[in-house]
Amino acid sequence: MSYRRLDIPLPSPAPGVSLNLVAHQFGNRSNGRSAYLHAGLHADEHPGLLVLQHLLEQLQQLDAAGAIDGFVTIVPYANPIGMSQRLFGPIAGRFDFDNGENFNRNFRLLDERVAAHIANARDGKMTPGEWKALFADSLAQIVATSPAQVMKRELARLAIEHDIVLDLHCDTDCVPHVYASELQRQRATELAEIMGAPVALIEPRDAGGGAFDQVHSSGWGTVQAAGLLSENESGFSATIELRGQADVSDELASRDASNLLRFLSREGVLTAEVPTAADFAAGPVAVFPLDGASHVQCPVAGVIVYYKAPGDPVSAGEVIAEVVRLDGGTFNERVRILSDVDGLMIVRQLHKLVRPGQRAALLAGERPVRDRNRGSLLLDF
Missing domain, CATH: 2.40.50.100 (RNA polymerase II/Efflux pump adaptor protein, barrel-sandwich hybrid domain)
Structure with missing residues (x-):
């Protein structure tokens, strides 16, 4: 067993109130490839919360069987601040009550720091591990004070050391779809196909917004755009929209968790081959520009x-x-x-x-x- 749990405290928003992030980790960070997944950054979106519970159970079984070759980090709820924001009953966890900011916007991106490093470096040849260290150092220098600022920084720091970053969301009433960078079109299409998502929306590098997955893609995308690493050598991040807010069931969650494992297996994080569900029928993926x-x-x-x-x-x-x-x-x-x-x-x-x-x-x-x-x-x- 290689499991460990991390508890990351956030600043208290009020006397007597404590907040923390929880991360579950499996495998060895020094072996193979790595993946990070979280759900609930928009705290009013709940399908991914159940998906990750099924995924954690399956990862525990794979870990016991020695089938995790790489390193996996799961944050089962990425926004304890938003999850505590109830207004007369329902959760209103999409926007920060302190300033009205969307919880999935205005993350600190890495493109300017990475571009400056490339411009000043005498030799741009760095290994993926060395680039990860540069990314991590950039995030470590962020000064954060409010609970939301610290939460965003810590989520980004947890994710940036991984090769694959997947942010699980949903929309109001929708078909499953995937958002990813234009520099990772092929992998985005493969992910959508595996997840049974009929649509992939491809973002230009200057899409704006500062969404969580853009922290990862802004660093790797700058390196890739400079010709220093290929698409396969670079890290990959995406946002997966898991249908609509009302689509929460064990049947859907179990299937989604297994499909996520299939993607991790294809990416070399797992040694086990995850079979396709008997009732799963992947159709063609329509790719559209954002x-x-x-x-x-x-x-x-x-x-x-x-x-x-x-x-x-x-x-x-x-x-x-x-x-x-x-x-x-x-x-x-x-x-x-x-x-x-x-x-x-x-x-x-x-x-x-x-x-x-x-x-x-x-x-x-x-x-x-x-x-x-x-x-x-x-x-x-």
């Missing part, structure tokens, strides 16, 4: 009625939904919502009482959407 993703807004307040479901094809100008105005001038008055892309519906709202300006749907198309700012492709909500 700047071709359209966040279609609700035009008015009311009850939204959808004519398209996640995964359905859409055409520009097609009616995808209508908002029924409860205070309209006529009974059952409706305002149409049109698709502005040729592609697929990825996400729609779970709760159907909507407000003006609220996202009605996320649609993915092949062509860049007009008026999208390439440097802020990840929205703040």
Whole structure:
């Protein structure tokens, strides 16, 4: 058995209150390849929390059998701050109550520090292990005081020493999909296929937002873009959207956990070969550029009625939904919502009482959407 548990204290937000991160680690960090996974960074997204419980149970069995060749770190809940933010019952753990900041935005990225090192280095030939040490040193220098700042720094420091970083999320009501860097298109597509996700959204290096997985990809991407390491030699990070908020069940979680193990096996972290579930049927993965993703807004307040479901094809100008105005001038008055892309519906709202300006749907198309700012492709909500 190679298991160990880490407890990382966070600053107390108030007298008598304690917060901590928990990490479970398996294998030997000096052997083979390594992987980091966490869930619940958006604390109102719960499918990944159950997936990681199933994954921990399976890793424990693999560890007992000596089948973990590399090193695996699992953080079963990445945001104890958000998980404690309840408003009259429901968890409202997507935004920090202190400043309104999205918990999965504004992580400190590594591209500037790495680019400066490359520019000043006489010899850019460094091993992946040496690059990891540089990344870790950069993160260690971050000055953090608030609980959220310290939490973000510690999550990034835990993850950065690993070759593979997977951040488990979900959306409101959606098909499974994967976000990853354009420099890792092939591995992102393989991950989506293994997870049974029909869509991969590929981010340009200047997508903006400072999401958690971008800490890892900003460092490795800068090295890879400089021609110092190939795609396979570089680390890989991705965000996996595990369906919708209501899709929490042992059946789905067990299958997702096994698929994650299949990906880790393919990446050389495990010696065991993980079989494909008998009822698993992987289809083709549609790959779209992130700047071709359209966040279609609700035009008015009311009850939204959808004519398209996640995964359905859409055409520009097609009616995808209508908002029924409860205070309209006529009974059952409706305002149409049109698709502005040729592609697929990825996400729609779970709760159907909507407000003006609220996202009605996320649609993915092949062509860049007009008026999208390439440097802020990840929205703040």
